[in-house]
Amino acid sequence: MNALKKVKNAMFPPPAYSEDGRAQWPSxxxxxxxxxxxxxxxxxxxxxxxxxxxxxxxxxFIPYLMAITCLAIPLLILEIAIGQAHRSGTVxxxxxLDNRLRGVGxxxxxxxxxxxxxxxxxxxxxxxxxxxxxxxxxxxWTGRAEDFFYNDVVIQKAKVEGEIxxxxxxxxxxxxxxxxxxxxxxxxxxxxxxxxxxxxxxVSITGRVVYFTIGLPIIMTVALLGRAVSLDNAGRGIxxxxxxxxxxxxAGGKIWQEATGQVFYSTGVGFGYFTAYASYKLVLFASAVxxxxxxxxxxxxxxxxxxxxxxxxxxxxxxxxxxxxxxxGTYSLGFLTYPVAIDQMPGAPFWAIVFFLxxxxxxxxxxxxxxxxxxxxxxxxxxxxxxxxxxxxSFCTVVSCLLSFMFCTEFGYDLLNATDRxxxxxxxxxxxxxxxxGSTTVYRWVDVVGQVGWPAFxxxxxxxxxxLIMGCAIAHSVSAEAGAGAxxxxxxxCTIIALFIARTPDSLAPRFFGKHALLQxxxxxxxxxxxxLRRDLNITVAVGKNWSIPWPWAICxxxxxxxxxxxxxxxxxxxxxxxxxxxxxxxxxxxxxCVVFVAIAGFLLPRFLNILVPTERRGxxxxxxxxxxxxxxxxxxxxxxxxxxxxxxxxxxSGSDKGFDEKVDTTMDKMGK
Numbered sequence: 241m242n243a244l245k246k247v248k249n250a251m252f253p254p255p256a257y258s259e260d261g262r263a264q265w266p267s268x269x270x271x272x273x274x275x276x277x278x279x280x281x282x283x284x285x286x287x288x289x290x291x292x293x294x295x296x297x298x299x300x301f302i303p304y305l306m307a308i309t310c311l312a313i314p315l316l317i318l319e320i321a322i323g324q325a326h327r328s329g330t331v332x333x334x335x336x337l338d339n340r341l342r343g344v345g346x347x348x349x350x351x352x353x354x355x356x357x358x359x360x361x362x363x364x365x366x367x368x369x370x371x372x373x374x375x376x377x378x379x380x381w382t383g384r385a386e387d388f389f390y391n392d393v394v395i396q397k398a399k400v401e402g403e404i405x406x407x408x409x410x411x412x413x414x415x416x417x418x419x420x421x422x423x424x425x426x427x428x429x430x431x432x433x434x435x436x437x438x439x440x441x442x443v444s445i446t447g448r449v450v451y452f453t454i455g456l457p458i459i460m461t462v463a464l465l466g467r468a469v470s471l472d473n474a475g476r477g478i479x480x481x482x483x484x485x486x487x488x489x490x491a492g493g494k495i496w497q498e499a500t501g502q503v504f505y506s507t508g509v510g511f512g513y514f515t516a517y518a519s520y521k522l523v524l525f526a527s528a529v530x531x532x533x534x535x536x537x538x539x540x541x542x543x544x545x546x547x548x549x550x551x552x553x554x555x556x557x558x559x560x561x562x563x564x565x566x567x568x569g570t571y572s573l574g575f576l577t578y579p580v581a582i583d584q585m586p587g588a589p590f591w592a593i594v595f596f597l598x599x600x601x602x603x604x605x606x607x608x609x610x611x612x613x614x615x616x617x618x619x620x621x622x623x624x625x626x627x628x629x630x631x632x633x634s635f636c637t638v639v640s641c642l643l644s645f646m647f648c649t650e651f652g653y654d655l656l657n658a659t660d661r662x663x664x665x666x667x668x669x670x671x672x673x674x675x676x677x678g679s680t681t682v683y684r685w686v687d688v689v690g691q692v693g694w695p696a697f698x699x700x701x702x703x704x705x706x707x708l709i710m711g712c713a714i715a716h717s718v719s720a721e722a723g724a725g726a727x728x729x730x731x732x733x734c735t736i737i738a739l740f741i742a743r744t745p746d747s748l749a750p751r752f753f754g755k756h757a758l759l760q761x762x763x764x765x766x767x768x769x770x771x772x773l774r775r776d777l778n779i780t781v782a783v784g785k786n787w788s789i790p791w792p793w794a795i796c797x798x799x800x801x802x803x804x805x806x807x808x809x810x811x812x813x814x815x816x817x818x819x820x821x822x823x824x825x826x827x828x829x830x831x832x833x834c835v836v837f838v839a840i841a842g843f844l845l846p847r848f849l850n851i852l853v854p855t856e857r858r859g860x861x862x863x864x865x866x867x868x869x870x871x872x873x874x875x876x877x878x879x880x881x882x883x884x885x886x887x888x889x890x891x892x893x894s895g896s897d898k899g900f901d902e903k904v905d906t907t908m909d910k911m912g913k
Contacts, residue, residue, distance in 0.1 A: 262327055263442050264520050270447030271521055275535050277454045278513050278609030281602045283506035284543035286574040289550030291502045294567045295495045297486040303499035308540055314796040315509040316532040317789060318679055323518030324528055325780040329616035330512040331852045338682045339861035342849040343842015347671040347835045349613050352511030354663045354831060356610035357640055358656045361647035363603040364427035366596050368393050373592035381579050389575045394653040395421050402821030412823045415651035424648035432641040438608040442629045443520045453605040460598045461546050467591060468552030477555025481547060497808060505664060507539055510672035513609040516616035528781040529789055553581040611636060621852045658828035666832035669809040674839045676802035680770035680794055687867040691764050696742030700765045703734020708803055712810035738765055747867040770794025776871050
C-alpha cells in the first residue's frame with residue numbers, strides 16, 4: 241500500500257500553494273496547455289474546416305486574422321488579467337471591477353456549463369465510432385454512412401411538425417419517441433468519469449493530465465495530416481484551401497460573420513474557464529499579455545494546420561463547394577465525410593482509431609475546462625469554501641451527468657442541435673458583449689461622473705448603446721445601409737450633445753486630449769474607463785519584464801469587440817422566427833435567455849448574487865471617487881498616476897503629474913464625502 245501511495249504521490253503530488261493560500265499550477269507550461277485544451281476541440285478539428293470549405297479561398301484569412309487580432313486576443317487578455325489580478329473565478333473577478341458586473345461573471349460560467357452538459361453526450365457519438373473502428377473493414381458504416389449515424393448512433397426519430405399560420409404559431413412540434421439509448425448512456429457516464437478524474441484534485445492533477453490530453457492529440461493530428469495530404473487527388477482539395485482567391489466574397493457579410501464567429505467559438509472566450517485557470521497562476525509567471533497571445537496563436541495555428549487533413553480528404557472524395565448548393569456542416573464532416581474517406585484508405589482500422597481517439601481527447605480537454613469554470617466559482621463562494629475541492633467537483637460532475645442523459649434519447653439529437661444553436665448564438669455572444677461593454681463602461685464610472693457630470697455620461701452611453709440597438713433593428717427591418725446610418729447618426733448626435741453639456745474636467749487628460757476643453761471631455765467620456773482598467777491591471781500583470789497591456793486594448797474591447805458581437809447577436813432573432821413552432825428550438829431559445837436574464841438581473845440587483853461572493857470581498861467593486869489614481873489589486877493604496885514614471889506617445893497614458901499631491905488630497909476629500 242505504501243508503494244502504491246508513493247507512486248500516486250509521484251504522479252499526482254499534492255498541489256502547491258501561493259502565499260495567499262490559493263492552489264497554483266505546477267508550471268507556466270501546464271497553465272498554457274490546460275488553457276489550450278479548453279480552446280482546442282471540435283471547433284478546431286471539424287467546425288473550422290467546414291466554415292473554410294463554405295467560404296473557400298485565401299480571402300477567408302483576411303476577416304479571420306482581423307477577428308483574432310481585434311476580438312479574440314483583447315477579450316482573452318481581459319479574462320486572464322482579471323483572474324490573475326483578483327485571484328478568483330469569474331463572479332468574484334468581475335465583482336472586483338464593479339459589483340454590478342457579478343452577473344456578467346455568472347452568465348459566462350452558465351454559458352460554459354450549458355455547453356458542457358451537451359458536449360459530453362456529443363462525445364458518446366464519437367465513442368460509438370471508436371468502438372466500431374476495432375474491426376477489419378468493412379466497418380459498420382460502410383455503404384450506409386447516413387443511415388448508420390442517424391439510426392444506429394444518435395437514434396434520431398421523426399417528429400410531428402408544428403404549424404405556423406397567419407404569422408402566429410397554431411401548434412408546436414412534438415417528439416413522441418422518447419426511448420433512451422443504453423449505449424449512449426454508458427459512453428456518457430464513461431466520459432464524465434474521465435472528466436471527473438481530470439479535475440477532482442484541482443490544478444495539481446489537471447496540470448499533469450493536460451500533457452496527455454493535449455500532447456497526444458497533437459501527435460496524432462500530425463500523423464493524420466501526413467496521411468491526408470498523401471491521398472490521391474489531395475492536392476485539388478488543398479488548392480481550395482490555399483490556392484484560390486475570391487475577392488468578391490469579401491463584399492458580402494457572410495464571410496465576415498462566419499470568420500468572426502469561428503474565431504470566437506474556437507478560442508473559447510466567454511466560457512469563464514480562462515479566468516478560473518488564470519487565478520491559479522504563479523505570480524512569477526504573471527504574463528497575461530504573452531500568455532493570451534500564445535494561446536490564441538497556438539489555437540489558430542492548430543486549426544489552420546488541422547484543416548489540411550479535411551481538405552486532403554475533400555480532394556480525395558472529389559468534393560467541390562457549389563454556389564447555392566448544400567453547405568458542409570460540422571457533424572456531416574466529422575460523422576459522414578471523414579468515416580467514408582477513412583473507409584477507403586489502406587489500413588483503414590488504424591486511421592479510424594487514430595482519428596476518433598483524437599476527437600475524444602480534444603473533447604475531454606474542452607469538457608473539463610468548461611466544468612472547471614463552474615467548480616472554481618463554487619469553491620470560491622462563501623458556502624463552497626467550507627468543502628473540499630473534490631467534494632464540489634464530484635457534486636458538479638454527478639449533477640451534470642444526470643442532466644446530460646436527456647441528450648441520449650431518441651429526441652436527443654434534435655435537442656442537442658437546438659441547445660447548441662442558441663447557447664452559441666445568444667448566450668455566448670451576449671455574455672461576451674457584456675464583458676467588453678461592462679469592463680469599459682461600468683468600471684470606475686464614479687470618476688467619469690465626477691469629472692463631466694451625470695447628464696453627459698448618460699447621454700454619451702445612451703448614444704452608444706441606443707445607436708447599436710437601433711442600428712441593428714433598422715438593418716434587419718429595412719436595410720443594412722439604413723441601419724448603419726441610423727446607428728452612427730444617433731451615436732454622433734448624442735456624443736456632440738454630451739460634449740457640450742459636460743463639465744470641464746479638473747483632472748487633466750493626457751497629451752493631445754489635454755489641449756482643449758472639448759477634447760478633455762471627449763477623452764473622459766470615450767476612453768478613461770477602459771484605459772484606467774488597463775493601468776490598474778498592469779500593476780499586477782506587468783510585473784518585472786512581463787509585457788504591459790497596450791493602450792489599443794481598451795479601444796478594441798469597447799469600439800470593435802462590443803459592436804461586432806452586438807451585431808452578430810442581432811442575427812439570432814430573425815433566425816428564430818421560422819423555427820418558433822419547434823418545441824425544442826423554443827426550449828433552447830429559453831435556456832439561452834436565462835444567461836441574458838442573469839447578466840441583466842446581476843446588474844440591477846447585485847445583492848442577490850452575494851451567495852457567490854465571500855463577505856470580505858463583496859465591497860471590492862464599490863469604489864470611491866479617485867480620478868486617474870491607480871488602484872492595486874491587493875490593496876487600495878494610492879499609487880503614482882503614471883506607470884513606471886513614463887508616458888507613451890499614444891496620448892492614452894495617465895494624466896499630468898502637475899500638482900499630484902494636491903490632486904490626491906482633493907481626491908481623498910471627495911471620497912470621504
